[in-house]
Amino acid sequence: QQQVKQSPQSLIVQKGGIPIINCAYENTAFDYFPWYQQFPGKGPALLIAIRPDVSEKKEGRFTISFNKSAKQFSLHIMDSQPGDSATYFCAASNLIGNEKLTFGTGTRLTIIP
Amino acid sequence: DVKVTQSSRYLVKRTGEKVFLECVQDMDHENMFWYRQDPGLGLRLIYFSYDVKMKEKGDIPEGYSVSREKKERFSLILESASTNQTSMYLCASSLPRGPGYEQYFGPGTRLTVT
Numbered sequence: 001q002q003q004v005k006q007s008p009q010s011l012i013v014q015k016g017g018i019p020i021i022n023c024a025y026e027n028t029a030f031d032y033f034p035w036y037q038q039f040p041g042k043g044p045a046l047l048i049a050i051r052p053d054v055s056e057k058k059e060g061r062f063t064i065s066f067n068k069s070a071k072q073f074s075l076h077i078m079d080s081q082p083g084d085s086a087t088y089f090c091a092a093s094n095l096i097g098n099e100k101l102t103f104g105t106g107t108r109l110t111i112i113p
Numbered sequence: 114d115v116k117v118t119q120s121s122r123y124l125v126k127r128t129g130e131k132v133f134l135e136c137v138q139d140m141d142h143e144n145m146f147w148y149r150q151d152p153g154l155g156l157r158l159i160y161f162s163y164d165v166k167m168k169e170k171g172d173i174p175e176g177y178s179v180s181r182e183k184k185e186r187f188s189l190i191l192e193s194a195s196t197n198q199t200s201m202y203l204c205a206s207s208l209p210r211g212p213g214y215e216q217y218f219g220p221g222t223r224l225t226v227t
Contacts, residue, residue, distance in 0.1 A: 043205070044156070046216070049215075099214065101156075
């Protein structure tokens with residue numbers, strides 16, 4: 001049962017462009033939406049996270065946009081760099097209930113110079 | 114820095130063997146998790162543990178068991194390895210829920226079952 005749907009599966013963007021990765025969820029009890037970044041040979045690491053009481057959160061070049069009514073959230077990377085090439089996972093959790101994270105299927109992002 | 118270590122980066126086992134994957138975290142975290150990562154399927158939770166000797170099934174527990182005898186160590190056991198258990202296995206740990214909740218991942222163990 002896929003509770004968090006992520007797209008696209010892969011994405012190639014030129015340096016300086018703005019890649020956008022989208023996720024949609026079904027469970028309205030989710031109250032925490034993190035994005036994890038994974039480089040080859042490494043485990044995923046938390047990049048940025050948002051709670052549903054705000055519609056946008058920025059940390060450096062990374063922005064999460066959140067649409068509660070549509071049950072969608074997305075990651076935008078401003079001024080993308082080759083070093084941003086990685087696999088990105090969205091996730092969702094009901095932290096009031098438990099600390100389980102439900103992950104999306106991942107997006108392999110390649111930034112070309 | 115939080116460190117989560119996994120006993121092996123690569124492991125090759127034969128069908129039917131009993132396999133142990135070990136995970137150790139050094140930050141006194143209460144929660145520990147085991148995931149498997151497969152292309153196109155993302156990360157899927159196998160088991161998690163909220164405390165020593167406590168465990169709960171995740172989304173895909175079939176064919177796996179776990180052991181947590183000490184707070185810092187969480188073991189994943191494949192009782193009788195099968196080829197469909199060939200995968201990347203990731204361990205993670207976290208503090209209990211709260212602001213800035215984060216799971217910290219180890220580097221993974223790539224298991225091949227032949």
